[in-house]
Amino acid sequence: MTKTVNNKAWFFVLPVFAIVAFSAVLPLMTVVNYSVQDTFGNNQFFWNGIGWFQELLDPSSQLGEQFLSSLMRTLLFSFIILLIEVPLGIAVALSMPREGWTVALCLVLMALPLLIPWNVVGTIWQVFARGDIGLLGWVVNRLGIDYNYTGDPLDAWVTIIVMDVWHWTSLVALLCYAGLKSIPDAYYQAARIDGASRWAVFRTIQLPKMRRVLLIAVLLRFMDSFMIYTEPFVLTGGGPGNATTFLSIDLVKLALGQFDLGKAAAMSLVYNLIILAICWVFYTVMTNVDAGRERVEA
């Protein structure tokens, strides 16, 4: 669809621009401001230049080491999450019933975890995984496996990952389902006539049609898991030790816990820049896919 050039369209966009700028630009300027200053308290600030950034990006300093290890933990977490949730989401989407009242039922039940406040998600799993009063912890312990997510780092990781799979796989599944729904029946009929195997149908019809939504799913999941805060905070509080301290937990601890404004601000900016870089890749790939599709349709 060709769009007409009309700069008056800015008037339509202006309210959105104003409200988002109010919420985004002003706070961001505050952060930049803090990141280059130091304080001795009493609201007296002095110029610190790039000192905080140097400390943050220098792995030999205490702050730098802390930052690097939480960054690595966060990346590892995002990676594992994607590795489990994407194939599982595709499998669930393929298992959706085709028609009848079960479709609506499955959709509603699947979407339910997505609408639970994040701290309640943490609470649910905190209770569910406990060895004494939680079903999961109790059953696992009864099976003879020593499981305690508050004491053992590996158990804590497994619990957080299972929790995230529980929480977000439905998002991937719903996206894939939307992609699958857009495939015309004629494609399947053609495949049947050719005697295509189940795998061939998946490889040559379903997967290419899901490519676009999968892209959205992968990037949304990556970014949201990269920003994860509330659920692990409620479940493990970043512990045991620092085993599950992800970047955002670290950041909030610095900013609101210790009120270490300079360090927290520098960390915010670096954190934001990483997300921004990923976001740019996302946007470029998306618009390229869009352009490619328009060219094909034209």
Place this chain on the structure above:
Amino acid sequence: MTGTIAVGSSDVKSAARPTAANRALSGPRVSGRVVMMTLYLLFLMLPIYWLVNMSLKTNMEITSGLTLWPRDITFDNYVKIFTDESWYSGYINSLTYVIINTVLSISFALPAAYAFSRYRFLGDKHLFFWLLTNRMAPPAVFALPFFNLYSAIGLFDTPWAVALAHCLFNVPLAVWILEGFMSGVPREIDETAAIDGYSFPHFFVKIFMPLIASGIGVAAFFCFMFSWVELLLARTLTSVTAKPIAATMTRTVSAAGMDWGLLAAAGVLTIVPGALVIWFVRSYIAKGFALGRV
């Protein structure tokens, strides 16, 4: 006559092959799919069941041993929440800022999404990208500056502070979803309406908005959802009078130990609004999660 019969029988033959192939494809698959789906839904429902189960028990029963269902059902936990003002006001506070936020986000996003879907203008792509980056900004980054900002303008501890703060990620999201739905409406409709003498506001409200009603519903659903589930900003920007339910829940830890039953009941009640909202948009939910772009 013989000709038609021959044609008919060959039709039957060619039809028979795909049906057989079809049966071969779907025969074992049906049961596999049902098993997969059942297992997945079971996995989703078990933790929720456990929460509901706990909310109907007394603390005595919860701590004295594992029971798969409540031995003697008690509604005391729910009664306490509905009668204690410090509890139920949490729900009212949460719903207040969520609704303000949804209304604000949608009404701001509608014209902008129209502009993005219909026109090309100076800096449109950069603006769209910049909007999206805000959807992807970690709330943890904004917690402290928001606290400063809203304290400075005197909105701290009001539902407006949280509603405005949530606009940061909900407005871009609403623009994104609505733009997807609007691009699906042919431009000819706009032009025809203009030729028929409709003024633009009249056209937009009377003709265009009903056409994308499902899109508006889905966008509202998403704004509701993301505002409802977010806690970090909501908790940072409130202290007493506008405290969200999610923050109230931390009160269950007291000197006498954890009040598990009450915590579970409060948790169950936070799931209810979401479940109600999903029911209303269930037919559009899949398309909505694909941001209107399928």
